[in-house]
Amino acid sequence: MSEILDLMYILVIVLAFYVQGQAYYRPLVKAFGVQSTIIAVISFYFFLTTGIIDYIILGIILIAIRGVVTPLVLLKVLGGKYGEREKISGVASLLIVDMAFFFVAVLVIFIVAITKIFPNDLDLLFSFSLFFQGLFLIASRRSTPSQILGYLEEENAIVLLGISLIPIPLLIEVSIFLDVLGLVVISSVIILEKKEHLPIDELKG
Amino acid sequence: MRMIGQLGEFCLYSDRIEKGICPERETLKKENYRSIQGFTFAYGPSAGGLLESVGIDLDTFGEYISDVKVIPYKIRKVRVKSIIDNSILYVERINGSFSASHTISFITAIEEGLGIEPPYEVKIGRIVEMELERIRNHLIVMQRVVEAAGFSVPSFQLLYLIEKVNRVIAKSFGHRYFYGVNGLGSLRFYEEIKSLEEIKKEYKEIYRGIIDNRIFIDRLQSNGVIVDKEGIGPVARSASFKNDARNDGNYAEIYKELGFSTVTYDEGDAFGRFIVRGEEVEESLRILSSINLHSVEYESKKRNNEGEGIGRVESPSGDLAYYVKVNENIIKEVYLFAPSSYNILAFSSSMVKNIFTDFPFNWESFGIWLSEVGVIFE
């Protein structure tokens, strides 16, 4: 069974990679929705192993707000123009940096340091990794939608971290707070912001 | 008012002609990129990736294109300076894919020269022809682009749709390429156009499927960017300029009546041209659905015996214009402005700095037909 949990964790990370490597906005948002849903499934899994009903509540909140409402709002804000993308150079080289460096570095830091503090919570590795990837997404992109997604991804990381560490009622409150904050940020920033239009040489080839 | 291009010894503008050579287009000027490390890679005339015989010399230093030269291999002498009825038959066959546009433009020029006013139904009929031709040609262009991306399912679906459109044309007009349909004084039409609704439905589905594929549109985006405000056809419209002979050409009024709206996109790249074509197909289908057509014979009442005229229509790849000087029943002089002559220039200037694998996408996205470029009138 623990292998399945691991696979779900790794799926969360894989989706983070996907987000990092994706220049088009719409699939980016959808991937975020899926990622949040998987985290909700992890929460349900914890309910199965611990029997604490709060995990179910958390999962439902996650699916409802982060899996459905937030992506829908984002998609609506982005509008229906086909083929809209961020004009970034070297999407994939960023992806490689992300994969090769952030993941491995986190892995090493984790094994060297964090296991000393929390010797039994090895799954924390994934939430740390996700957090760093969110940071990297914000740092590596210039467009507002991607940066907001980076922020949302970091929130996901916090929730993922919290599932195994923080007392669950508190986590629910925190996650709702974060969600509301996220929605406010989205609506205030994106709607006011104009999307950038820059021709870039690197897209060729 | 915009400049369109060289029409024989005149420079054609959207509202007039001027004697002499057109001013050079600033946006299409190329720097001389011939490099020391480079060499010329010959592509065509006989290649699997090209529909027509055209030689393309690509100056490169490996994958990167530093200059392009397009050499038409289809140089033909066309004997149009004879009796009008004969010359129409020749004009029809200059470029089969744009047969309707060519013929209608040619006949319009003659009518203008001889002062003939065709009835309203004929004009409507010509628009139907041109829009059907546009639909077919846009579908062909889209199919070629999709095929170059190895996108097999939509490619075959588009081929199927092209065949369907061809059959519609053949049923209604008696010939797939509108041969023998148009004449001075007649428009042949057999039966009502049917099954467009079905085509519309199928097309919509295929089109959405294609532009939802991000790998595919990634190949087109920022490929072959050209922003020329004096450009023609989809090339200009993809860069958000509303240049269209349907707005300012010979049949502009009727298009206005039909509620025609110009499709534009704002990138000016191969993707923009793809989108413009894609949505123009829908627009054409919409126009066609509002028309009810009958076969017409009309008496050509000449107001004068000799004269000169220009017919300009919007072919699927942009403005197409004929200048005709006519005396009695004999054509004295013919000049042609073919959209492909502009598109070849636009292509070769937009191809610079791209790489080899971008070539088919960019080439096809212009909808160039070499056969109308290498024509010499006799």
Added chain:
Amino acid sequence: MIIEYLIIFTLVLALISVKWKRIAYALLSLDSLFFIWFGINQFSLLNYLGVFSIVGGFVWFFSSLFSIFYDHEKWLAPSFITSILGMQIALISSTYLQFLAGYEIMTIPAYFAIGVNRLMKSPAFTFMAFGEFSTVLVLVGFLDAYLQTGSLYFQHVFTYLPLVLVSFGFMIKMGIFPFLVTEWLPIAHGSAPSNLSAILSASMTLIAVYGLTRMAILSPSDIFLGLLLMAIGAFSTLFGSLYSYVNEHVKGLLAFSTVENDGAILASIGLYISYPNHVLSLFALATVTLFVSAHSLAKTGLFLSTGLIQGESISSSNTLKDTFSVVGVVLLTSSMSGLLPTLGGVATWALLESLFMDAFVLHSVLSIIPILVGTIIAMGEGFATAAMIKYVSFTQIFKTSYGKDIRKSAIVLTVGVLVLIAGSLSIFLFPSFISGTNLGVPPGFLLSSRFSSSAFGGIAPFFILFLIPFFSLLLILVFGKPKTRTAEVWNNGREIKDKYTSFAYSNNIRLMLRKLLRTKVLINGVEIAEDIFWIAMLKISRSYIKFSKLIATAYMNSDLRIYMVYMIIAFIVVVLLVVVI
């Protein structure tokens, strides 16, 4: 000892060659055969260092044989033989000083080639500056060893400090990352003749690795030094092969390929030094010798094949070619690309195998280094294959020939065949790893890699060498020979005006890795920062030159080049005195 007379004989040959060079070359090839015999004797006593003498013997044999037909220049023969003399001294040395003397004598032709042959000053001085720096490092390393043991003879030392110093000294000489220039400079900038380039490129590596291995055997193991060397070696492999791929100079391409191989060799030495367990380190040591043999032989053959090429740029050069040279160069390049069943293939297999065994044995966070090293070396092999295909295509296959030279190409072919056959013989370098199975590979044919008593993997190169031609013949028997008709090559129905160039062949990678290569696409061409290390080195050496010029002008006002020649001659005399006494 007989071997010392051999050295004196070589010295005499160097003198003879001033007047009768062909005779000197012919006698030198005999002399080299003796050295092979000497090496075999040494190796039969389970002394891995003997392999270096065997390989050296082969390299000298083929290049001196080639020189008989090749040499057109007056000063070439003496410096060629002097270089070999230096190598011989280094290989039979028993004291630090002898080794160092041999080492310096060996590099004299390099100084000569770029210092005297060309009028460009800065490359010569850059090379000298780094050469001196390297010598100083090695010298200090030896000095420390001397202080520890109190003896000038090679003996076990107690700390790994001498090894550290010596490794960095040799790394500069081998042109390891980031000192890529020291390898590429004398060959490309000096445009040394083909036979001399072969000796320079093969010998620098061979003798430097010899010295390094010898010190490594005598030093205590250290895992961190080992991992460091592995990492440096990996980067050299990657950059050496990448630069070799994008290089347009006939010999520059091969010189960078040497850097790549040096990197791989350094990685295997690092593995040996890190010593995770006894079986594995034995395997690594054998890998070092195998890799050195593979590189030296194949590279010699390739440099000799440049003797068939006229011109320096691959795109615009002309080649003398015939079936012999084509097959020979294909075999040599396949070995350099690390393909089985050639010598290079077995070496690559052994290296990758030992790296990943190391990762498995360590089984900790430290495993990440051998894994990354293995991955980077695998990438380097990919680049190397591309570089080698570029070389063989644009010098032999893709070009039409303008003539042939059977004698020279026969030598190239011989080296090629040797490299192919030696692949199967190479398993004897691993005497304690030979085994067999009952599944078609009888005992004595299977080289099995292992880090404990049970096998990790294994290959039987002889069987590959036998089975592929066997199946091919079978296929020819089944399908028959093709019926052929000759036609013009298809070029879209037009005549070919321009041929695809080798520059264009590697331009994709310039565009793809534009961040790494710092590619700039200009109006009339593509520019890459291939020389980025060269520029850095030049800056460092320029300040050094300023400093030395200051001193030089204070003492003497004559031409600096003459001063250099004087220095060299004086150095030879002193060194020879040391050796003889």
Added chain:
Amino acid sequence: MISQIVEAIVQVLGSFLLAPLYVGILDKLKGMVSSRKAQSVFQPYYDIFKLLRKETILPNSSGLIFLYTPYFVLATYILISFVIPVVYPEPVFFTPVVDFLGGALLFSLAAFLKTIEAMESKSNLVALGVSRVMSFNFLGEATLITVFFAVALSTGTNNPYVESHFVLNPSNYLALDHVLASVSFFMLWLFETGKLPVESSGLNELGMIDDSLTYEYSGKPLAILKWGSYLKAYLLGSVLLNVFFLPWGLFTGVLGSIIDVGVMFLKWLLLISIVLILETSLAKFRLFKVQDFLAVALVLSVISLFFSVVGYV
């Protein structure tokens, strides 16, 4: 000994003779999905036999290498079919000739020979394609090697047969290192066999990558090269199935080896259906994006290597 020889013969013939069939099935299904009637599943065989009877047009000034290396290429693939578990789940005769890494190097050998022979045609279009093939070589080769080592590092031996048994256990099958290596190898397989989204064979000369290697070939050598590429696709695909995706279901013994041919057929139908979905729903990447695709595969396999030695659980 005798039984092992028989098993070897079954394995080699099973892969050699059936390899074109799988291509035929895929083409048939692809045709059907894109609403065509599509050719027979035996079309690859018809093509090969037609080509075998045709004469070969030799580009002028190309010689022996051009003409005879195709036999060596096919021979190399035949040798590989002895050494990796492509039909039979236990080592057969000649299996110890090379280990898994050696197999990877043999694949490189075949690629090298194919490139050299293609270049001898002296055609510019071939050179264009070869320059593309070679520019991705560094990632392709590295991924092939690392992914084969992912097997070695999880079992401590560089032997695909051991890994194939090792992952029969579900907890090893679902372990992260194995999953990542499988994904990576699948991506590599798509690249090596010229499948979408990396490549597709079409008429367009300026877009071709691997097609250029056979561009100047005709007649018998072309038939042999085609067979070689079918065999290569089969070999790599079967490794993918037997060592990574579906290690179950194979039988041992002489009789078992013959049943295995049928089992492999069923496994292949599954792989074909996956490929069918990809091939019919994806378009071709931009040329330089192929590098990114491969880089992702490489990084995945390296991470898999980390997991297998560092063993985070």
